[in-house]
Amino acid sequence: MNPASTKEDHQHSEEQLSLLQTISMEVATASDLASALEVVLREVCEKTGWVIGHAWVSNSDATALDLLVGWYCGDSELKPFKAASEASHFKLGVGLPGRVWESKQPAWVEDIVNDPNFPRSAAARSAGLKTGVAIPILSRRKVIAVLEFFMREARSQNEQLVNVIVAVAAQLGLMMERKRAAEQLSDTNEILQSILSNMGDAVIVADKGGHFLVFNPAAERMFGKGAMQMPFAEWSQRYGIYLADKITPFPHDQLPLARSIRGEEVDNVEMFVRHERAPHGLWTEITGRPLRGANGDVLGGVIVCRDITQVKEEEFFRAGQSGVLEMIAADAPLGDVLTSLVLLMEGQAEGLRCSILLLNHDGKHVRHGAAPNLPEAYVKAVNGAPIGPRNGSCGTAMYRRRPVVVTDVMTDPLWADYRELAKICGLRACWSTPILSAQGDVLGSFAMYREENRGPLPDETRLTQIATHIAGIAIERQRQQEILREREARINLAAESADLAFWILYPGQNAAWMSEKGRLIYGFDSELPLTCDLLLSRVHPDERADVKAAYDRACALSGTFESEHRLLLPYGRTRWVIMRGRCLKDEEGNLLETIGVTLDVSAQKQADLQLQHQREEMAHRNRVSLMGEMTASFAHELNQPLTAIANTASAARRFIERGNIDPALLQQLLQDMVADSQRAGEVIRGIRSLVRKETSVHTLLDLNSVITETVRLVSTDVLSRESVVTTELDPQLPQVKATLVQIQQVLLNLIINALDAMEGLPPAERRIIISTRSDKGDVVEVSVRDFGTGLPKDRPDKVFDHFFSTKQKGMGMGLAIVRSIIEAHGGTIVGENAPDRGASMIVRLPAVRGQTQTIAAA
Amino acid sequence: MNPNQADEREVCLVDDDLSVLKSMHYLLASEGLKVRTFNKAEDFLSHASTHHVPVVVTDIWMDQVTGLEVLARLCAISPKTRVIVITAREDLAARATAMAIGPVAFFMKPFNDEKFIAAVRDALGQGRK
Numbered sequence: 001m002n003p004a005s006t007k008e009d010h011q012h013s014e015e016q017l018s019l020l021q022t023i024s025m026e027v028a029t030a031s032d033l034a035s036a037l038e039v040v041l042r043e044v045c046e047k048t049g050w051v052i053g054h055a056w057v058s059n060s061d062a063t064a065l066d067l068l069v070g071w072y073c074g075d076s077e078l079k080p081f082k083a084a085s086e087a088s089h090f091k092l093g094v095g096l097p098g099r100v101w102e103s104k105q106p107a108w109v110e111d112i113v114n115d116p117n118f119p120r121s122a123a124a125r126s127a128g129l130k131t132g133v134a135i136p137i138l139s140r141r142k143v144i145a146v147l148e149f150f151m152r153e154a155r156s157q158n159e160q161l162v163n164v165i166v167a168v169a170a171q172l173g174l175m176m177e178r179k180r181a182a183e184q185l186s187d188t189n190e191i192l193q194s195i196l197s198n199m200g201d202a203v204i205v206a207d208k209g210g211h212f213l214v215f216n217p218a219a220e221r222m223f224g225k226g227a228m229q230m231p232f233a234e235w236s237q238r239y240g241i242y243l244a245d246k247i248t249p250f251p252h253d254q255l256p257l258a259r260s261i262r263g264e265e266v267d268n269v270e271m272f273v274r275h276e277r278a279p280h281g282l283w284t285e286i287t288g289r290p291l292r293g294a295n296g297d298v299l300g301g302v303i304v305c306r307d308i309t310q311v312k313e314e315e316f317f318r319a320g321q322s323g324v325l326e327m328i329a330a331d332a333p334l335g336d337v338l339t340s341l342v343l344l345m346e347g348q349a350e351g352l353r354c355s356i357l358l359l360n361h362d363g364k365h366v367r368h369g370a371a372p373n374l375p376e377a378y379v380k381a382v383n384g385a386p387i388g389p390r391n392g393s394c395g396t397a398m399y400r401r402r403p404v405v406v407t408d409v410m411t412d413p414l415w416a417d418y419r420e421l422a423k424i425c426g427l428r429a430c431w432s433t434p435i436l437s438a439q440g441d442v443l444g445s446f447a448m449y450r451e452e453n454r455g456p457l458p459d460e461t462r463l464t465q466i467a468t469h470i471a472g473i474a475i476e477r478q479r480q481q482e483i484l485r486e487r488e489a490r491i492n493l494a495a496e497s498a499d500l501a502f503w504i505l506y507p508g509q510n511a512a513w514m515s516e517k518g519r520l521i522y523g524f525d526s527e528l529p530l531t532c533d534l535l536l537s538r539v540h541p542d543e544r545a546d547v548k549a550a551y552d553r554a555c556a557l558s559g560t561f562e563s564e565h566r567l568l569l570p571y572g573r574t575r576w577v578i579m580r581g582r583c584l585k586d587e588e589g590n591l592l593e594t595i596g597v598t599l600d601v602s603a604q605k606q607a608d609l610q611l612q613h614q615r616e617e618m619a620h621r622n623r624v625s626l627m628g629e630m631t632a633s634f635a636h637e638l639n640q641p642l643t644a645i646a647n648t649a650s651a652a653r654r655f656i657e658r659g660n661i662d663p664a665l666l667q668q669l670l671q672d673m674v675a676d677s678q679r680a681g682e683v684i685r686g687i688r689s690l691v692r693k694e695t696s697v698h699t700l701l702d703l704n705s706v707i708t709e710t711v712r713l714v715s716t717d718v719l720s721r722e723s724v725v726t727t728e729l730d731p732q733l734p735q736v737k738a739t740l741v742q743i744q745q746v747l748l749n750l751i752i753n754a755l756d757a758m759e760g761l762p763p764a765e766r767r768i769i770i771s772t773r774s775d776k777g778d779v780v781e782v783s784v785r786d787f788g789t790g791l792p793k794d795r796p797d798k799v800f801d802h803f804f805s806t807k808q809k810g811m812g813m814g815l816a817i818v819r820s821i822i823e824a825h826g827g828t829i830v831g832e833n834a835p836d837r838g839a840s841m842i843v844r845l846p847a848v849r850g851q852t853q854t855i856a857a858a
Numbered sequence: 859m860n861p862n863q864a865d866e867r868e869v870c871l872v873d874d875d876l877s878v879l880k881s882m883h884y885l886l887a888s889e890g891l892k893v894r895t896f897n898k899a900e901d902f903l904s905h906a907s908t909h910h911v912p913v914v915v916t917d918i919w920m921d922q923v924t925g926l927e928v929l930a931r932l933c934a935i936s937p938k939t940r941v942i943v944i945t946a947r948e949d950l951a952a953r954a955t956a957m958a959i960g961p962v963a964f965f966m967k968p969f970n971d972e973k974f975i976a977a978v979r980d981a982l983g984q985g986r987k
Contacts, residue, residue, distance in 0.1 A: 639946035640875045643967035647881030650971035654888035669884060676877050716946075 016164045019047045023168050027175045033145075034069055036175060040168055041071035041147070048161055050149035052078060052129070054085055056097040057145045064089040065097045065146060077127050081150075084123035095119050097146040100134040104143055106166060108133050108157035112150070130154040133162065137169045139177045200307075202284070205291070206257055207300040214302070222284060222305055224275035232258050240275035260288030260301030270308070283312040313348075320344040324470055334478045338370035338471060345467050346373060349460060351450060353427075356435070356471055357382065357394050358444040366395060369444055369471075378425045381418075392418045393432035394445040401442055403433040403464075408453045431456050433464050435472045443475040501598040505532045505581075507555070507591055521577065521600050523569040540566035540574065551581070555591055558583045564601070576605035615820055622817045623690050623745055629717065629752045634687055636716035641680040648673045686713065689741055690748075696739040696824070700848060703736060703743070703780055704729040707770055710747040721755050722763035728771035734847035736780050742821045749814045750784040750841050757788025757839070780847045787838035791831045799831055867982055868892040872902045872916040872928070873944075878967070882915060889975050891982075899928045906936045913981040915942045929961070940981040944969065 022043055030036035041053030051073040056065040067086050072078045090098035096118060100107050112118050112132045113125045124132075129150045137145040147169055196203055202219035204227075206212050212227035220226045223239040230238060233252045241250040252258060256266040266288035274281035288303040324344060327337045342354045355371035368383040387395040396414050397404040407429050409415040409422040415430075422430075432447040446467045448460060456464065501518025505511075512530040519526055522538050539547045543565040554561035560582045567575040581596025627634065652669045655661035711718075711725050718725050751768060758766040769785040791799055800819045815831075822829045827845035834840055869891055873879040879895050886893045896902035902914065916928055932939060941961040957964065963977035 636946040639967040640878050643944075643946065643969070644875075644877040644881035646968040647878070647885045647971065651881070651884035651888040654885075654971075658888070672877065672880060672884075676881070679877070 015047055016160070016167075019043060019164060020167055020171070022047075024171060027171060030175075033176055033179060036172065037069045037145070037147075038071065040172060041069060044147075044149065044165060044168060045071055045073060048149075048164065050133075050151050051075065052081065052148075052150040054097075054148035055145055056090070056101075056148060058101075058143075059089070064091050065101055068145070081120065081123040081127040081129065084120045088120060096132055096134045097148055100136050100146045101143050104136050104138060104141075106133065106135045106162050108162065110154055110156055124150070128152050133165070135162070135165045135169045137173045137176070139173045144173065144176055202305040202307075203302065204257060204305070205300060205302045206261060208261060208298065210258075210261070213300065219305065221277075222273060222282070222307060224273075224277040240273055240278075242272040242274065242281075244270060244272060246272045246274070246281060256286040256288035257301050257303045260290050260303060261298065262301075263290045263298045265289055266303070270312075282307055282309040284308060317344070317348060320347070321466065321470060325473070328470075328474045328477055331477075331481065334474060335370060337474045339372050341467060341470055341474070342370045342372055345448075345463050348463055351452075352460070353449040354467070355379075355394075355447045355449070356444060356467075357398075357447070358475060359387065359398055359442050363442075366398065366444070369475075374449070375425045378421055378427075381421050390414050390416065393430040394447050397432040397434045397445050397447075398442050401434050401436070403431065405431045405455050407455050426451055428453050429455070431460075431464070433468050435468045435475060437472060437476045443472055443479075446471055501600075503535070503596060503598065505535070505594040507532055507594070518598060521575065521598060522567065523573075538567045538569065540568045542566075547579070551594070554581065555583050555594065558585045558589075558591070574602075575600060576602045615817075615824075619742070619745065619817050619821065620691075622749070622814060623741075626745065626748050626752065627687065627691060630714055630748070631717075632720045633714050633716035634683070637683045637686075637713070638680060641676040641683070644676040645673050645680070648676070690744065692741075696742065698737045698739055698825075700735045701738050701740060701743060702733070703772055703782060703845075704731075704733055706740065706743050707747060707772065707782070710744050710751070711770065713744075714748060714751055718751075718755065718768075721759070721766065723755055723758060723766035723768065725751065725768045725770065728769060730771075730773040733772050733774050734777060734780055734849070736825075736845045737848055738825050738845065742825075746818050746821055746843065747782075747784070749818050750843075753814060753841075754784055754786035754788065757786050757790075759788075761788065774847060778847050778849065780845050782843040782845075783840050784843075785834065785838060785840045787834075790833045790837060791839045793833070800829070868894055868912070869978055869982065870902060870905070870911050870914040871895045872899055872914060874898065874917065878917070885971060885975070886978060889979075891978065903928065903931055903935065906932060906939065911936055911939045912983070913940050913942065913978060915944060915978065918943050918945050942974075942977055942981060 023040055026039035026043065027036045030039060037055040041055060044050065045053045053071040054067055055069040057068045058064070059066050066089055070082055070085065072082055088095065090096075090101070092098055093102040094117070096107060096109060096112070099117060109115050109118065109132045110130070112129060113121050115121065118124070118132075130152055131154055132148065132150045134146055134148045136143045137147065147165060149165070196214060196216040199216055199218055202222040203214060203216045204212060204219050205214035210232050211229060215227035223241075225239070228238065232255070235241065235255055235257075236249040236252050241255070242248060243250055250271055256269050259266050266286065269286045269288075271284055271286065272281055273284055284305045285308045286303050286305045288301055290298045291300045291302055293299050321344065324337060324341045327340060338356045342356060345354045346352050353371075353373045355374050356369035357366040358369045359365075360367055365384055365386050366382065368379055371379050382392075382394070385391065385395060387399045389396060389399055390413065391399065392415055393404045393406045393409075404414065406412040406414055409427060409430055410419060415422060422428075427449045429450040429452065430447055432445045434442050435444040435446055437443050446464060448456065448464065501521045502515040503518050504513045510531045510533060512532050512535055514522065514524065514530055514535075516526065518524075519528075522535065524530060524534075528534075536544065536548060547563050547565050550561045550563050553559075560580065562578065562580045564576070564578045567577055569575060578599045578601055579596065580599075581594045583594045584592045586592050648669050652661075652666060652673075655665065655669075707727060707729065711727065715725075747770075751770075754768045755766070758768075765787055767787055769783075771783050771785070772780065773783075774780050800815045819829050822843055822845070825845055827843060829841060829843045832840050832842065869886055871879055871882050871886070871893055872895075873882070874897060876897060879897060883893050883895050894905070896905065899916075902916070905911070906914070914932065918929070929941060929943075932941065942963040942965065943961045944965045944967055946967040962981050963974075965974060965977070
């Protein structure tokens with residue numbers, strides 16, 4: 001550095017100070033970097049003797065320096081250099097600015113024209129420039145601009161001058177840094193403001209004291225007014241904030257903003273908002289967060305409120321539909337269901353009124369369903385109206401089975417008959433849609449009314465679809481219930497009058513259900529819980545095992561069972577019942593339940609028993625009277641052994657009296673007497689068995705043997721009547737299942753009748769032929785043929801009637817009893833007159849299959 | 859047996875009931891009487907046609923032939939044979955018929971042994987011992 005006088009130094013210092021002050025002030029007030037640089041360049045040039053000042057800044061991609069601002073000292077000779085500079089773009093290290101950009105150090109060039117790294121040297125020569133200096137402006141150790149000055153004089157590096165410019169550059173660097181930060185800050189704010197203004201969600205920010213810092217336009221719209229300063233406690237009231245019941249003001253300490261200011265994180269709180277700008281109210285869902293400072297202290301809170309009114313209304317509408325469906329499921333009265341449905345629909349649109357009409361069972365007239373908001377006069381007038389092609393919207397819709405839209409009831413021909421009524425009620429438009437069942441039958445109609453002339457909007461059409469669907473379900477269900485109730489009533493009536501008990505057994509749970517009549521039949525108290533075991537315990541002990549077995553068998557096969565048995569009721573009463581049941585299984589074959597009926601047949605059974613008793617009594621009397629017919633046979637049968645015994649005993653006594661008896665002979669005599677006594681016993685037993693009152697005991701019988709034995713039994717009487725009985729027995733005759741005594745009784749009756757029928761004949765002609773045969777193998781036929789007077793010609797089977805008799809002494813019961821016996825055995829008996837003379841009585845009994853008996857066994 | 863040397867004291871018994879037949883045989887045998895028994899009327903009739911039969915005791919109710927028929931035929935074959943009828947059944951008509959044919963005695967089964975034996979002895983013409 002050159003030595004300088006103190007005075008000069010002082011003067012220079014003064015100038016420099018003044019320069020810095022000027023620059024500081026100018027820069028501080030400059031609006032942007034370019035104007036600040038311009039001031040700096042001018043001031044430096046004017047105050048320190050430079051003719052050109054340039055400010056270079058890097059281009060946008062930081063590959064080169066471009067000229068931003070230039071200051072020229074009026075001289076037109078400088079213009080070529082200005083042009084050359086403006087056209088220059090210096091890369092790192094190139095030219096004077098590039099070299100400073102690279103080194104980040106000031107550079108002083110005494111002779112720029114001859115400098116090897118000065119591309120503008122030609123322009124500099126023509127402009128007469130000699131000395132150049134360039135100084136970097138640094139910000140955070142980065143070169144943000146390069147200042148460049150030129151003069152015509154050749155001047156060596158002046159330390160002081162450089163320092164002044166460096167100081168200016170430093171100040172510029174600071175200033176630019178500040179400016180850039182401010183610019184950035186301002187940009188961020190603008191973005192934020194823009195976001196907040198355009199956001200659909202309401203955003204409110206408040207500080208710790210509850211002062212609103214942000215209250216965006218959406219928030220103003222949502223809450224009806226902008227930010228106002230007021231205590232927390234007044235927020236709910238002033239902004240119209242309510243709980244979900246739409247009435248209770250939201251507790252101020254629970255408001256999401258208040259909570260977030262207290263440091264809580266608040267998620268998805270729903271609230272209802274209503275104020276003069278939203279009289280129907282709206283629903284909002286709020287999320288809140290506290291705002292914290294760098295040290296973590298809560299500075300305030302922010303909430304974001306989303307309008308969920310539409311979602312909420314859709315939700316309410318769906319809940320309303322569910323409510324109506326639940327009413328249907330709970331079998332609420334149809335009128336209530338339909339009224340709820342109409343109210344729900346009306347709530348979905350402003351100024352909408354609806355009605356539901358039902359079609360009568362006759363299919364020709366309508367009746368009132370629901371119309372809670374239509375005038376009573378209108379409802380009354382419509383009730384009972386006929387349907388048809390020109391019967392208002394509803395009557396026509398039901399008639400046509402498709403929707404009818406009338407936009408003006410005052411002019412539409414369909415409304416000709418109802419115009420005055422509509423006018424009184426203030427109805428202008430009416431759109432009606434038929435309600436159809438699942439099968440497509442018209443059940444009724446759903447109508448929408450408006451007080452303005454227009455057709456339905458898409459939303460209203462959608463409502464109609466929902467309403468008709470739900471109404472259809474409700475009406476159809478009610479009709480089914482009616483049918484069910486009717487059917488149930490009919491079944492109950494039938495059951496009550498038929499003495500029928502209904503029951504269901506649930507074997508899995510050992511539970512049972514029984515109709516009232518059933519409890520009566522089984523003697524169960526109406527309150528007593530029933531079980532399967534309890535039911536079984538009522539079955540008479542003698543029959544319980546059989547009933548249980550039949551039931552178990554049915555369960556195993558999942559089939560049906562039927563059982564006739566006695567019930568043993570408390571106090572020893574008995575009842576005859578027939579029980580029929582069916583087992584039901586699920587898809588996997590598990591037994592679900594057994595359903596069935598029990599029929600009380602006690603009265604019938606009693607009558608049956610009485611009848612059977614009477615029949616047995618009659619049969620018995622018949623047998624007793626048969627005994628009378630057979631006295632000869634019995635007397636003979638009994639007298640023979642008695643005679644033998646008497647003779648033998650008498651002989652024995654005589655032998656003994658004579659004292660010469662052979663002990664072997666005596667033993668023989670005694671043995672014979674024993675045998676004859678036994679024979680007499682047999683005869684008496686035979687008689688007793690015929691006379692005894694005994695119930696039927698079916699055993700397997702060989703009819704041939706029975707016939708042979710019976711003929712033998714009656715043989716004496718046959719002889720005494722000078723008659724002959726011959727038999728023609730089929731050796732292959734199958735067996736039958738029958739009660740021996742009863743079959744003997746039948747044969748005796750037939751034989752004695754035959755003998756009676758032949759009394760008037762000469763003895764030689766008194767013949768009876770008893771034959772058996774089995775042509776088909778499944779029926780055994782016994783024929784008793786006589787040659788007597790024959791049967792009544794007009795009606796041979798009259799002989800089987802009670803009290804029919806051709807005999808003077810006969811009661812006329814014999815053949816009637818015979819027939820009842822044969823029929824009780826599942827057989828038949830017919831009487832036929834033979835072609836020549838006499839009659840045949842033909843008995844047919846079911847054969848036991850696979851059972852044949854040869855005559856040899858008889 | 860030589861048919862011509864018929865035993866004057868032989869009593870014929872006819873009854874289709876074997877035990878009755880046997881018991882009458884015992885009874886008469888106990889009195890020391892000779893007895894010939896027939897289980898079938900036909901057998902007796904053929905015997906009577908070849909032998910002298912002084913006395914026959916017969917049932918009149920038998921399976922194959924009625925006693926009355928037997929009596930009628932016996933009358934023809936051996937008119938001198940004395941007949942004693944026994945029956946197990948009270949039958950006035952039969953009794954009257956039998957008496958018409960001419961039996962010496964008529965007994966209802968069972969009968970008194972003394973009277974029966976007496977009747978048989980009477981018939982044999984031996985009188986009381």
